[in-house]
Amino acid sequence: MEDYLRNELVKCMKILHDRGLVSGIGGNASVRLNKNEILITPTGVFKADLKAEDIVKIDINGNVIEGCLKPSIELPLHLSIYKSRSDVNAIIHAHNPYTIGIISAGKKIEPINYEAWKIFKDVPIVEFKPPGSKELADLVAKNIKSKSVVIMKNHGVIAVGSNLKEALYIIEALEEISIMIFVASCLGKITTIPEEYLR
Ligand SMILES: [Zn+2]
Numbered sequence: 001m002e003d004y005l006r007n008e009l010v011k012c013m014k015i016l017h018d019r020g021l022v023s024g025i026g027g028n029a030s031v032r033l034n035k036n037e038i039l040i041t042p043t044g045v046f047k048a049d050l051k052a053e054d055i056v057k058i059d060i061n062g063n064v065i066e067g068c069l070k071p072s073i074e075l076p077l078h079l080s081i082y083k084s085r086s087d088v089n090a091i092i093h094a095h096n097p098y099t100i101g102i103i104s105a106g107k108k109i110e111p112i113n114y115e116a117w118k119i120f121k122d123v124p125i126v127e128f129k130p131p132g133s134k135e136l137a138d139l140v141a142k143n144i145k146s147k148s149v150v151i152m153k154n155h156g157v158i159a160v161g162s163n164l165k166e167a168l169y170i171i172e173a174l175e176e177i178s179i180m181i182f183v184a185s186c187l188g189k190i191t192t193i194p195e196e197y198l199r
Contacts, residue, residue, distance in 0.1 A: 005031045005039055006052035008164050012092065013041060017048040021094040021171060027156070028072035031164055032082060032089040036060050040078060042069035073132035080141035081160060090164040094171050095156040098178035103151055109177060111192045112184065116177040119148065119170070128154045149174060 012029050016022045030040035039055050056067035062079055078091050111117035124143040129136035140158055144150050148170050149159045161167035184190040
């Protein structure tokens with residue numbers, strides 16, 4: 001199981017990098033290995049070149065159990081979510097450029113398609129706090145509640161799931177919707193799902 005999850009984390013970071021959702025050393029991901037142990041991507045490593053042995057094993061309090069590299073600087077954020085959400089087994093942090101661009105411009109994630117309405121209609125958006133800080137970890141854990149994603153202003157997004165693919169889908173769907181919103185706003189006015197279906 002552990003080998004499988006290490007490889008899934010490697011694959012996940014490659015997908016994020018290939019899709020332009022993280023650049024170089026940006027972004028991070030983790031999975032819950034069991035009640036007390038978590039696997040997380042290391043900090044400072046080029047994410048498209050990650051190897052299974054680069055993944056760091058830590059305990060729920062953040063102590064390194066196994067690994068030569070330093071865990072992601074967003075480790076406090078991952079831990080605070082795992083501690084407050086027993087349903088979460090995977091967390092991904094990416095820098096979705098269209099999503100962050102749209103939010104930075106003061107626009108909303110409008111119901112441009114079904115997923116935008118169903119999954120992202122009340123997506124929590126939190127104010128900027130320094131990456132890696134306890135303030136950011138507390139703010140995200142407080143806002144994620146039962147949601148699958150939080151947008152962090154001027155930074156990126158955090159998605160959670162019962163497994164990595166579920167969290168990856170949230171990251172990808174949010175960016176896909178943000179691109180649709182961006183294109184629609186560039187070409188004219190956004191047409192959303194008709195009001196009668198939104199009720
Ligand atoms: Zn980041």
